[in-house]
Amino acid sequence: MSDMTNTLSSGRSAPDERDEGRRISRRRLQREKLFYRLLTLPAVGIVGLVAIVPLLLLFVGSLREQRSGAFTLDNYINTLGNGFFMRTLATTIMMAGGVTILSVLLALPLAYLLARRTMLRNIVMPIITVPRMLPFVVIGYAMILLLAPMTGVANRVLMNLGILQQPAFILFDWPGQAIAFCYNGIVVATAVLTGVLMSVDPQLEDAAVSMGANRLRAFFSVTVPLATPGIIAAGALIFTSVVTAYAIPVMLNGRVPYMVSLLISANLLTLQQQNLAYAQAIVVSVLAIGVTTLGQIVLSRYGQRGGDR
Amino acid sequence: MSATTRPRITPSVFFGRAALIVYLVIMLLWLTFPVVLVLLASFQGTLEVSFPGEFNLDAYKTIPPAYWEAFWFTIRAALLATAIAIVVAIPAAWAMVRGKLAGRRAMSNLVLIPDVVPQLILGIALLTVFIPLRLSNSFIGVMLALVALSLSTGLRFTEALLEGLPEEYEQAAQSLGADKLTTFRLVVLPLIAPGVAIAALFIFMQNLITFELLFFISGPSATPIAIRLFSDIIDRGVLPYAVAMAGILVYVAIAFYTLVAVSLGPKYMAGSVMSRKG
Amino acid sequence: MNTSSNAAQPVHIDRVRKTFGEFVAVREFTLDIAAGEFVTFLGPSGCGKSTTLKMLSGLLPQDSGEIRFGDRRIDMLPPNKRNVGLVFQNYALFPHMSVAENIAFGLRMRGWSRADKEKRVAELLQLVRLEGLGNRKPEQLSGGQQQRVAVARALAFNPDLVLLDEPLSNLDAKLREQVRLDLRDIQRRANQTTVFVTHDQVEALVMSDRIVLMNKGGVEQVGSPYDLYATPATEFGARFVGANNLLAAKLDKSSGNAQALIGAETRLPISTCAAGVDKDGMDIWYCIRPEHIAIRSAKEDGLFAARVRDKIYQGTTVLVDLDVYGLGAIRAERPALEVGDLPMDAQVGIQIERSHAVAQAGE
Numbered sequence: 001m002s003d004m005t006n007t008l009s010s011g012r013s014a015p016d017e018r019d020e021g022r023r024i025s026r027r028r029l030q031r032e033k034l035f036y037r038l039l040t041l042p043a044v045g046i047v048g049l050v051a052i053v054p055l056l057l058l059f060v061g062s063l064r065e066q067r068s069g070a071f072t073l074d075n076y077i078n079t080l081g082n083g084f085f086m087r088t089l090a091t092t093i094m095m096a097g098g099v100t101i102l103s104v105l106l107a108l109p110l111a112y113l114l115a116r117r118t119m120l121r122n123i124v125m126p127i128i129t130v131p132r133m134l135p136f137v138v139i140g141y142a143m144i145l146l147l148a149p150m151t152g153v154a155n156r157v158l159m160n161l162g163i164l165q166q167p168a169f170i171l172f173d174w175p176g177q178a179i180a181f182c183y184n185g186i187v188v189a190t191a192v193l194t195g196v197l198m199s200v201d202p203q204l205e206d207a208a209v210s211m212g213a214n215r216l217r218a219f220f221s222v223t224v225p226l227a228t229p230g231i232i233a234a235g236a237l238i239f240t241s242v243v244t245a246y247a248i249p250v251m252l253n254g255r256v257p258y259m260v261s262l263l264i265s266a267n268l269l270t271l272q273q274q275n276l277a278y279a280q281a282i283v284v285s286v287l288a289i290g291v292t293t294l295g296q297i298v299l300s301r302y303g304q305r306g307g308d309r
Numbered sequence: 310m311s312a313t314t315r316p317r318i319t320p321s322v323f324f325g326r327a328a329l330i331v332y333l334v335i336m337l338l339w340l341t342f343p344v345v346l347v348l349l350a351s352f353q354g355t356l357e358v359s360f361p362g363e364f365n366l367d368a369y370k371t372i373p374p375a376y377w378e379a380f381w382f383t384i385r386a387a388l389l390a391t392a393i394a395i396v397v398a399i400p401a402a403w404a405m406v407r408g409k410l411a412g413r414r415a416m417s418n419l420v421l422i423p424d425v426v427p428q429l430i431l432g433i434a435l436l437t438v439f440i441p442l443r444l445s446n447s448f449i450g451v452m453l454a455l456v457a458l459s460l461s462t463g464l465r466f467t468e469a470l471l472e473g474l475p476e477e478y479e480q481a482a483q484s485l486g487a488d489k490l491t492t493f494r495l496v497v498l499p500l501i502a503p504g505v506a507i508a509a510l511f512i513f514m515q516n517l518i519t520f521e522l523l524f525f526i527s528g529p530s531a532t533p534i535a536i537r538l539f540s541d542i543i544d545r546g547v548l549p550y551a552v553a554m555a556g557i558l559v560y561v562a563i564a565f566y567t568l569v570a571v572s573l574g575p576k577y578m579a580g581s582v583m584s585r586k587g
Numbered sequence: 588m589n590t591s592s593n594a595a596q597p598v599h600i601d602r603v604r605k606t607f608g609e610f611v612a613v614r615e616f617t618l619d620i621a622a623g624e625f626v627t628f629l630g631p632s633g634c635g636k637s638t639t640l641k642m643l644s645g646l647l648p649q650d651s652g653e654i655r656f657g658d659r660r661i662d663m664l665p666p667n668k669r670n671v672g673l674v675f676q677n678y679a680l681f682p683h684m685s686v687a688e689n690i691a692f693g694l695r696m697r698g699w700s701r702a703d704k705e706k707r708v709a710e711l712l713q714l715v716r717l718e719g720l721g722n723r724k725p726e727q728l729s730g731g732q733q734q735r736v737a738v739a740r741a742l743a744f745n746p747d748l749v750l751l752d753e754p755l756s757n758l759d760a761k762l763r764e765q766v767r768l769d770l771r772d773i774q775r776r777a778n779q780t781t782v783f784v785t786h787d788q789v790e791a792l793v794m795s796d797r798i799v800l801m802n803k804g805g806v807e808q809v810g811s812p813y814d815l816y817a818t819p820a821t822e823f824g825a826r827f828v829g830a831n832n833l834l835a836a837k838l839d840k841s842s843g844n845a846q847a848l849i850g851a852e853t854r855l856p857i858s859t860c861a862a863g864v865d866k867d868g869m870d871i872w873y874c875i876r877p878e879h880i881a882i883r884s885a886k887e888d889g890l891f892a893a894r895v896r897d898k899i900y901q902g903t904t905v906l907v908d909l910d911v912y913g914l915g916a917i918r919a920e921r922p923a924l925e926v927g928d929l930p931m932d933a934q935v936g937i938q939i940e941r942s943h944a945v946a947q948a949g950e
Contacts, residue, residue, distance in 0.1 A: 021663040036408030043401035050457035054434035133562035135518040135535035142343030244427035477679035484673035486696030
């Protein structure tokens with residue numbers, strides 16, 4: 001006969017001893033949790049002090065009147081209702097949008113080549129990584145070396161070749177800024193899009209080719225749709241970086257400011273209109289963060305279909 | 310290609326291939342021209358770059374002490390900020406990943422904020438706190454700002470590293486008699502150390518070139534090199550020794566790339582740089 | 588304590604229970620394990636065997652109940668104070684330490700001197716037959732070797748209890764068979780109280796002194812491998828352990844002996860009954876092991892008529908699927924030499940050599 005029950009030993013603890021055991025282990029677990037919480041405290045504290053609190057103060061400041069400190073929405077009204085600011089915001093968005101589209105379009109074929117050819121990728125890798133390890137100021141210097149009217153390489157070469165009769169004054173104007181932004185945009189787009197295209201299984205494209213499409217058609221009908229969420233995310237990244245750029249607009253500024261960051265810093269530093277500057281800064285960051293979040297949402301929602309190697 | 314016949318070189322295919330090669334050359338030229346121009350100009354001591362042009366080190370020799378001060382200032386601040394960020398991030402990440410704390414998600418997102426908010430905005434916001442605390446125009450202020458930025462990158466890295474470390478290692482150590490701290494010291498740290506080292510390199514580089522964040526809180530006594538180069542262009546235009554300094558920064562960037570590429574191998578480089586923020 | 592001789596400890600588990608929210612992972616689990624005994628927790632995934640193991644190791648706190656090693660109450664102790672050796676499914680060997688350092692880790696935690704550690708590591712390397720490999724890193728060893736290092740590491744400090752969580756699942760079939768016997772041998776020589784968790788019932792039968800058969804958080808049966816195989820206590824046990832033919836029947840005690848009534852008229856003798864199979868007329872499963880069905884010529888008297896439907900060659904044995912008149916589809920297993928030339932659709936007679944009855948679930 002098989003035994004279904006188990007032998008019970010003698011000598012089981014009394015009921016209060018049993019509860020004592022449970023209390024000991026529960027206290028131990030509580031101490032553990034406290035210990036873990038303490039470990040996270042420095043990190044939270046630093047971020048609180050250096051990020052959360054300043055941003056909160058920024059927000060509060062934006063709601064107060066400059067002189068009296070009274071709470072008001074005037075700063076926002078003066079921002080969103082100000083024709084000059086809104087026009088500059090519009091040109092900023094145009095610049096950012098144009099740069100984004102141009103960068104993505106120009107970088108996409110290169111990213112495709114890099115994604116599919118390991119040898120090429122190994123050679124080009126340093127070329128697209130090193131610029132990202134430089135402060136953007138250095139790129140500004142390069143732009144000046146290239147596009148300056150008298151001394152710039154481009155102007156001198158084109159004039160020597162006879163293509164230009166007189167130097168093109170594009171540096172300290174929106175074309176110069178656009179070119180600088182496009183440089184950064186193409187570097188970032190190439191890096192990110194190569195990763196995106198690498199995550200699309202090449203076999204899917206090969207399958208389309210084997211069914212009769214030529215390589216170009218296969219690329220557009222199979223790979224691009226799958227890569228679109230990643231492309232959008234890359235675009236969001238570039239767009240945001242242009243909208244919030246400061247160094248280039250100041251370095252290559254012309255008479256008419258195209259980028260809002262100039263207005264914000266003018267209010268902040270020269271015109272002593274800090275609270276207005278805060279409000280403008282918040283408007284710009286809402287735009288920037290909104291676009292980034294949108295890109296992330298698109299990426300996470302539509303990202304992984306057919307994309308796993 | 311599964312076709313058994315070789316594709317004929319029709320004119321369209323020929324032009325297609327040629328166009329592709331032209332495109333590739335143009336793109337590579339475009340990607341490399343800034344670095345090349347800056348380096349060339351730095352070795353020619355002039356703003357009128359010419360090929361091949363003469364070669365001299367005049368620009369480098371005339372780099373003023375103020376520039377070197379700014380350079381070393383930046384290195385010190387970046388090093389210290391990286392070190393602090395790593396030392397704070399590792400235990401925090403360990404607690405978040407293993408501690409099963411309530412609100413872990415919220416904490417993760419909280420520390421991401423310096424990453425998500427545009428640097429310009431955060432830089433302006435810092436003024437609201439730094440001015441009353443007299444932290445602007447100070448080494449500590451710059452370093453603190455860098456720490457906030459480094460911390461969010463650092464936490465992302467270490468969280469990922471710890472999540473990639475199977476929990477069984479720690480469980481095994483505990484079953485063998487090690488308490489939590491000993492486990493952390495003997496098992497967790499050595500296993501995440503290589504990844505942390507790479508993360509530290511990336512964070513250091515990021516700190517070195519941070520600009521918008523520090524612009525508003527820097528000053529005459531606290532000038533990171535990127536801001537120094539920037540303000541000199543505004544005030545005095547492009548000067549040859551400034552271009553030389555930019556050249557030095559290029560060498561630093563190349564040195565770091567080599568360091569990372571050598572320690573990781575090209576395969577990993579492709580993966581990490583291709584991610585969202587590198 | 589730098590000695591390597593410690594008497595093995597008995598283990599007492601008293602009404603240990605674990606729930607995750609609404610889900611009861613382990614119902615009240617009670618078991619006494621003798622010192623040096625090799626006990627296997629056997630069951631399908633999700634049955635609670637790994638959860639119980641984790642509670643024994645301390646990595647998962649129990650909701651209620653007690654656990655004692657000998658006289659020492661350990662259920663409120665953290666894992667690092669329980670003196671338990673744990674072998675993981677994926678071995679979890681520290682990749683940055685050598686084999687010797689891995690094995691010595693538990694000794695290091697207990698403050699052993701360097702000389703004592705070296706001696707003990709050498710002993711263990713010999714025990715698991717990995718002499719000379721102490722300086723290698725785990726990644727340089729094969730899967731089977733890594734597993735033996737994991738075992739050595741768990742045994743090094745003479746734990747009160749050794750726990751193995753499906754350690755053989757990552758090995759290929761041939762290696763598993765060999766390692767099973769190795770492990771059994773090591774355990775006997777080391778004389779450690781051992782709990783082994785697996786879903787592979789052959790493994791459990793081969794290695795264990797006793798088996799705890801678990802299903803859906805509860806214990807179906809505890810007994811020797813022979814008990815579980817020959818006389819399963821429940822329907823689940825009859826199906827899970829080994830192959831079995833289960834025929835729906837009713838218990839018929841009208842003639843004084845226990846018999847199974849199949850259909851309207853067919854009565855078959857029952858060799859053994861599980862506990863609780865005693866009420867006349869209750870629904871039971873009539874269980875016949877495939878190897879207990881003899882296949883003979885159709886012309887013999889007193890046999891059931893059957894037709895051969897299929898033959899599946901397995902090397903030493905052949906599975907013969909039969910249609911038995913009055914009983915239905917039955918699978919027999921006979922030595923290949925015996926039924927090698929049995930033709931398909933042949934008419935044969937079958938004899939049931941042994942049978943067992945369990946209650947139908949829900950009775």
